[in-house]
Amino acid sequence: EAGVAQSPRYKIIEKRQSVAFWCNPISGHATLYWYQQILGQGPKLLIQFQNNGVVDDSQLPKDRFSAERLKGVDSTLKIQPAKLEDSAVYLCASSLVELATEAFFGQGTRLTVV
């Protein structure tokens, strides 16, 4: 079974530039999560999709971050404009159903904002 695919693996941008990350979840997984993991901290949920609908985006900085999941499969997370404090690893995860189910994580995209 193929795992969660993310790209790119690494990205370096200047502040105020924009960037986009892509995630392809495991086939058949209805739930998709985007997490932000700042160095030395645990993952923080940014947004959770159930199919192509948003379940929770309460911690997404909506003035600069946006995410979509067209057709309930692939997802993109965008930052525009980026700030220095956005430097982190962005993790995508997927699961079969919402509750009490293992989430499978991709390798993440390491973003450095300079």
Added chain:
Amino acid sequence: GDSVTQMEGPVTLSEEAFLTINCTYTATGYPSLFWYVQYPGEGLQLLLKATKADDKGSNKGFEATYRKETTSFHLEKGSVQVSDSAVYFCALISGTYKYIFGTGTRLKVLA
């Protein structure tokens, strides 16, 4: 709100030593509890889980028991190896349907 608290690291042990990483939680209702492991440069992998009180999750020699009375889910291993060096995250999923992670505990095992 729901939260997870882990012991701070790093934890440095010699090979074959006994490992305990403490985890306590606050949640409404009856959450499911997880331990994830993150090896350098990789994403998170599920290590073990428990979905109800008194359940014991186990995998690769690691164990954790869901203790409702103490709201704890401590990770243990009887004899660690150098290959166990990684960051370990305690997590829960509750009625709000989202995973909440602790801050992680780095384990370093010396040969």
